[in-house]
Amino acid sequence: MKQTLILLLLAASLGTAAPGLTLDDAIRPLAEGVPGVAVERLQNLLAQKLSAAEQLIAKTKLTEALVRANRPGEALKVATDSGLTNNLPALFWKAQALAALYRWEEAGPLYAEVSARAQGPLRADAAFGEAQSFRALGQPKAALRVLKSLQQDSQWHVRATLGTAELLIDRGDLVEADHLLRSLKPEQTGERNERRYLFGRIQSAEGHYDRAVEVLFVILQKPEGVSHALLVATLCAIADAHLQGRTAEQGDDVLEDFVEHHPTDSALPAVFAKLDELYQAEQKPSPNELERWSRDRTEPRRVLAQWYLARSQLRAGDRDRAIKNLTRLRASRVQLPSLGQAQLELARLLLADRQWAAAIEAGEAARRLNPAPAFAQQAAWLTAGANYRAGRLEAAAPIFEQIAHDVPAFANQALFNAALCWLRLDRTDRFANDYRQISNDPAKQTGQADLLLEKGSVQAAQGKAAAAASLQNFIRDFPKNPRVSEAWVALAELAFHAPKPDMETARQDLARARQGSPTPAAIERADYLEIWLNDAAPAKDESQVILVATAFLQRHSGSPFTAEVRMKLAEAYFRRQDFANAQTQFELLAQQNPDADLTEKALFFAARSAMSSMGAESLDHALALLDQVVKLNGDLKWAARNEEAAIERRLGKNADALAIYEEVLKNEAKPPERREALCGKGDVFYEMGAAESQNYRRAIDLFQQLANEPGVPAHWRNQAEFKQGKALEKLNDKAAALTTYYTVLEEGAQPQRQHEFFWFYKAGFSAAHLLEEASDWKSAVAVYRKLAAVGGPRSDEAKTRLTQLRLEHFLWEE
Numbered sequence: 001m002k003q004t005l006i007l008l009l010l011a012a013s014l015g016t017a018a019p020g021l022t023l024d025d026a027i028r029p030l031a032e033g034v035p036g037v038a039v040e041r042l043q044n045l046l047a048q049k050l051s052a053a054e055q056l057i058a059k060t061k062l063t064e065a066l067v068r069a070n071r072p073g074e075a076l077k078v079a080t081d082s083g084l085t086n087n088l089p090a091l092f093w094k095a096q097a098l099a100a101l102y103r104w105e106e107a108g109p110l111y112a113e114v115s116a117r118a119q120g121p122l123r124a125d126a127a128f129g130e131a132q133s134f135r136a137l138g139q140p141k142a143a144l145r146v147l148k149s150l151q152q153d154s155q156w157h158v159r160a161t162l163g164t165a166e167l168l169i170d171r172g173d174l175v176e177a178d179h180l181l182r183s184l185k186p187e188q189t190g191e192r193n194e195r196r197y198l199f200g201r202i203q204s205a206e207g208h209y210d211r212a213v214e215v216l217f218v219i220l221q222k223p224e225g226v227s228h229a230l231l232v233a234t235l236c237a238i239a240d241a242h243l244q245g246r247t248a249e250q251g252d253d254v255l256e257d258f259v260e261h262h263p264t265d266s267a268l269p270a271v272f273a274k275l276d277e278l279y280q281a282e283q284k285p286s287p288n289e290l291e292r293w294s295r296d297r298t299e300p301r302r303v304l305a306q307w308y309l310a311r312s313q314l315r316a317g318d319r320d321r322a323i324k325n326l327t328r329l330r331a332s333r334v335q336l337p338s339l340g341q342a343q344l345e346l347a348r349l350l351l352a353d354r355q356w357a358a359a360i361e362a363g364e365a366a367r368r369l370n371p372a373p374a375f376a377q378q379a380a381w382l383t384a385g386a387n388y389r390a391g392r393l394e395a396a397a398p399i400f401e402q403i404a405h406d407v408p409a410f411a412n413q414a415l416f417n418a419a420l421c422w423l424r425l426d427r428t429d430r431f432a433n434d435y436r437q438i439s440n441d442p443a444k445q446t447g448q449a450d451l452l453l454e455k456g457s458v459q460a461a462q463g464k465a466a467a468a469a470s471l472q473n474f475i476r477d478f479p480k481n482p483r484v485s486e487a488w489v490a491l492a493e494l495a496f497h498a499p500k501p502d503m504e505t506a507r508q509d510l511a512r513a514r515q516g517s518p519t520p521a522a523i524e525r526a527d528y529l530e531i532w533l534n535d536a537a538p539a540k541d542e543s544q545v546i547l548v549a550t551a552f553l554q555r556h557s558g559s560p561f562t563a564e565v566r567m568k569l570a571e572a573y574f575r576r577q578d579f580a581n582a583q584t585q586f587e588l589l590a591q592q593n594p595d596a597d598l599t600e601k602a603l604f605f606a607a608r609s610a611m612s613s614m615g616a617e618s619l620d621h622a623l624a625l626l627d628q629v630v631k632l633n634g635d636l637k638w639a640a641r642n643e644e645a646a647i648e649r650r651l652g653k654n655a656d657a658l659a660i661y662e663e664v665l666k667n668e669a670k671p672p673e674r675r676e677a678l679c680g681k682g683d684v685f686y687e688m689g690a691a692e693s694q695n696y697r698r699a700i701d702l703f704q705q706l707a708n709e710p711g712v713p714a715h716w717r718n719q720a721e722f723k724q725g726k727a728l729e730k731l732n733d734k735a736a737a738l739t740t741y742y743t744v745l746e747e748g749a750q751p752q753r754q755h756e757f758f759w760f761y762k763a764g765f766s767a768a769h770l771l772e773e774a775s776d777w778k779s780a781v782a783v784y785r786k787l788a789a790v791g792g793p794r795s796d797e798a799k800t801r802l803t804q805l806r807l808e809h810f811l812w813e814e
Helices: 002-015 024-031 035-046 052-068 072-079 087-099 104-117 121-136 140-150 158-168 173-183 189-204 209-221 228-246 250-260 266-281 288-295 302-313 321-329 339-350 356-368 375-387 393-406 408-425 429-437 442-461 467-477 484-496 503-512 521-536 542-555 562-575 579-592 597-613 616-633 652-667 673-688 694-707 716-730 732-750 760-773 777-790 795-808
Strands: 015-020
Touching: 024 035, 024 052, 035 052, 035 732, 035 777, 052 072, 052 087, 072 087, 087 104, 087 121, 104 121, 121 140, 140 158, 158 173, 158 189, 173 189, 173 429, 189 209, 189 228, 209 228, 228 250, 228 266, 250 266, 250 288, 266 302, 266 339, 288 302, 302 321, 302 339, 321 339, 339 375, 356 375, 375 393, 375 408, 393 408, 408 429, 408 442, 429 442, 429 484, 442 467, 442 484, 467 484, 484 503, 484 521, 484 616, 521 542, 521 562, 542 562, 562 579, 579 597, 652 673, 673 694, 673 716, 673 777, 694 716, 716 732, 716 760, 732 777, 760 777, 760 795, 777 795
Parallel strands: none
Antiparallel strands: none
16 A cells, blocks of 8 residues: 555654664564554554654554454554544554444445545555445445446456455345356455355355355365455355254354354454354254353453343243343443343343333443444433333433434324423423424324323322313313323322312212223223222222222233232231231232332231241241341341452462572672572562562563673573563463563574574463464464474474464464
8 A cells, every 4th residue: 555655664764762662663563464462562652752753653553453453443442543534544444443343334434535535555445345335234236336446457356346246146136146256267265265155145045055055164164365254254154054944053063163263353243143043043052152151251252142142041031040141241341332232132121120220221331332323212212211210201301302303203202202201390391392393293183182181190190280170171172082081080080089089079980981992091090090999988898909909910910000909909808817818919019029119018018917827837937028128128238248368378488589589689690690590589579479469570570680681691581581471471461471472582583693492482382372362363373483484493393283273273364
């Protein structure tokens, strides 16, 4: 890329930002195929005082290194720097990071800008990215237009034609796509693999699912030249072939293998989503892999496994464990848009459980995780509803109004809800504004009538004298409205709750409500009021109260009045001294409403009922119930955890050893003895690090002092730097440890340096081990190449491991 070349030439002319490390040093590992080391070095370099020009270069290359290291989220944070706004390479890599995160709506405009302004290869790279964005956003015609322009470029003809064929497959034009693919004779391995992938998709689209899997599986068996994007697409295509061929049980292995070996891959959200489709289609899916991954610490595999394990548990009917797993996700520091759906699902579950505050928290978390407009609107609606149910009307109303503004299809219902919130808050000005918008639209007449009814109901709840008149006006103005029955119930309630209750008028209004075709809501409220009318009768008959309360629970099991009705039923049994039935109803109330206001009272009277039974077992049960009452009071909370932390390790002779080393170092010892003392003292502090981590820092300082001594022989320098790396690993600073090990490799590979193989190979294999542990197979391959190229005693071992990596893991080349 022309502009990138200019940046590199400029970097060479600017000198160093910090002693011992130049921009060339920091960037070199990127060209050598080890982007992780480049990331560490560039980050260290940027921590120094750099000129503006140096910062521009370093940040641009850091963005590229992070993308190539499959860390697009971090790359995006660097790329948002205001200083990179007009830097075309930086904008391109920002678009690449967004694309890797499947944020195509944001990536597309950046690709377009770079394509319009850049020259040379960068322009074509950006144009191809723009075409990919159009395809991902469901704009195939625009994608074809861009690809057609690229087909005129000899360097891009094959890739553009492949992209065109893929779009033809997407729209079902299989014959033309097949003809186009057969006309191509790609020379590069990656392009041949992409052509094979598209042939596999054609086979699948034609219903030849077994043949499609065979064609696609060759790509996985021979990953040479397979890009990351193509590998993931191939995995998903194999899964789709199994899904369409109804052989889901055979299709999950390749996806599980990918997840197993690539726990930090940026494509894991898409891979897990496809894997979940397979699990859902299987007759007896096993959760073993998801459970194992959810216990592992590697992210983002861990959080994604927790999310899809929760989905699996929901499908299996294990709702409580699913909620627990979804709740745990919120504590994770991993921020993925796909996890927004997990929090939205949790919010729905919590809403069903009437846990309003927790549902609001989950809904807000969902909006933060995924700000995409369509998703954010779903989360906003749910959050507003939860706020409404929680009584947080002032928080709910503005959210509903914003939804009405942003989503015209939901404007009517959203404005109605907002107006209802303002009505209940007695904010007449805000209510009038929303009511006016509804009234001005003839299509919203039903909403106008509903608001007038709600106005009367709210006035009644607020004890306003105008309530009866508002309800009667509604009945007069909208006599054919199906909710007239609800207005009559509301009038009955007003008569019952009047300062001087008018029982007869209440019964007459209830009778009118039951005439015709009352709404389910009217029937429910009428049945509810009927219980209280019987309970308040001058000559109260407990049997009648029990009859109507029992009937209500049978007819309206999902009613929000259930808890109050069950309490009334239990009290009626208790007053009639039917303690066995009273205890049953009180305990049912406590079990079904663990967070309800009535729970404490229910548990208390359940205990009283049990005590009244006079049996020994009943008394024990009563004590248990009273214990729960204490817990619900909030003053006594059981602390079940008893942490047992015993740090007893003391290294018996370390103090003596340190004293000896200190004596050597204080005297005029010769360099070999001094180095031995420095290294030995570092070793002791390293061993003591298990008891006090600060000792690792002391060890690091001593090893650095040894490595930096003028004229220090290679075996001392390499040993000191290797042990420094080990101490950094103990401090869990694996990035710094990797850089330290890699420094040993660089110095040992220089022809003018004295060769020392023992510590050189220990550092090299440790670096490779860290990279393998992080599933960074390509970087590990680059390290093993260095070890093999030196020609030392362990070169064959490095070559063997290099071959094993190629055979055992998915590898690809960009």
